[in-house]
Amino acid sequence: xxxxxxxxxxxxxxxxxxxSAMLSFSSIATMAYRWRRFCDFLEQEIGYxxxxxxxxxxxxxxxxxxxxQCQSGAMSPATAQNYLSAVNRVMEIIRGDRYCYVSxxxxxxxxxxxxxxxxNKAISDSEHENALQELPQPIAAMICLQRELGLRxxxxxxxxxxxxxxxxxxxxxxEVVDGTKGGLxxxxxxxxxxxxxxxxxxxxxxxGRSMIPAExxxx
Numbered sequence: 008x009x010x011x012x013x014x015x016x017x018x019x020x021x022x023x024x025x026x027s028a029m030l031s032f033s034s035i036a037t038m039a040y041r042w043r044r045f046c047d048f049l050e051q052e053i054g055y056x057x058x059x060x061x062x063x064x065x066x067x068x069x070x071x072x073x074x075x076q077c078q079s080g081a082m083s084p085a086t087a088q089n090y091l092s093a094v095n096r097v098m099e100i101i102r103g104d105r106y107c108y109v110s111x112x113x114x115x116x117x118x119x120x121x122x123x124x125x126x127n128k129a130i131s132d133s134e135h136e137n138a139l140q141e142l143p144q145p146i147a148a149m150i151c152l153q154r155e156l157g158l159r160x161x162x163x164x165x166x167x168x169x170x171x172x173x174x175x176x177x178x179x180x181x182e183v184v185d186g187t188k189g190g191l192x193x194x195x196x197x198x199x200x201x202x203x204x205x206x207x208x209x210x211x212x213x214x215g216r217s218m219i220p221a222e223x224x225x226x
Contacts, residue, residue, distance in 0.1 A: 018046050020058050022179075024100040036179040037198040041093030045069055063107045066094055070115030077117055084118040091115060144212045151205040152218075156195050161186030165217045168209035175206055185217070 021042035025035045048069050049061070070091055076082035088111040098107040111117045139147040152163040165185035174181050175197040184192050197203060209218060 017049070017058050017061070018043050020101070021046070021097045024097055028100050036196070038093045038096060039179050040196040040198060041090045042097050044090055045094045048072055058101065061098070061107070063109065066091075066098065066107050066109045067114065069094060070109050070111065070117070073111075074115050074117050087111065087115075087117045091117070145214075145218055148205070148209040148212050149218050152209055155202045155205040156181070156197075158183065158195070159186065159188065163209075164219055166209070167216055168206060168213045168218060172203075172206040172210045175203060181206075 018039075022035065022039040025038050025042075049065060052072070053065060053068070073082065073087040073091055077084055077087050091109065091111045095105075095108050099105055109115060112119055139150065142150070148168075149160070149163040152158050152166060152168075153160065156163075158166065162183050162185070166183070171181040179198070180194050180196045182192060182194055187193055197206075212218075
């Protein structure tokens with residue numbers, strides 16, 4: 008391999024590679040999350056955990072997996088293309104060549120992107136900011152968590168924002184444990200600065216072990 012990013016932890020190796028390419032924070036976080044999906048596939052389906060063992064055939068197998076996800080309706084073509092593109096980019100940085108490159112459309116046969124939303128039903132950023140000015144800080148912070156991270160109200164209320172911020176900074180994702188639907192833990196990828204700012208704002212106003220004031224309880 009052309010560059011040495013370590014090989015024992017392929018998730019970290021991929022993130023180191025992206026950081027070395029001097030991408031923006033949001034790009035690194037997004038690509039690192041997509042790379043980790045590939046790493047999960049390798050460990051679950053193939054059993055490989057060494058960076059030096061990853062070759063083009065494994066990227067091709069991942070492409071087949073993404074194609075099957077599209078065919079079953081579990082994943083959109085756009086998402087599948089983004090996931091494979093991230094793997095192609097990380098491997099290019101690590102190797103210094105495009106030997107492992109696999110075309111999403113021509114080789115993996117992932118359908119081309121075809122649907123684009125024409126109407127944005129969300130309120131504008133300016134309307135959102137104006138609404139926040141009228142609310143107490145803790146409530147405003149919770150609303151931002153819901154808007155930027157896709158949390159449910161109960162999830163935002165019970166989130167330990169300080170710990171979540173630390174996890175986002177180190178792993179580019181947070182684990183939502185309390186208040187989830189059906190009591191099932193879930194992972195939320197942190198892919199942009201707006202999400203980080205929402206976590207920072209929430210951590211700053213948090214008093215206690217969640218966004219719920221220490222003298223109150225969630226009912």
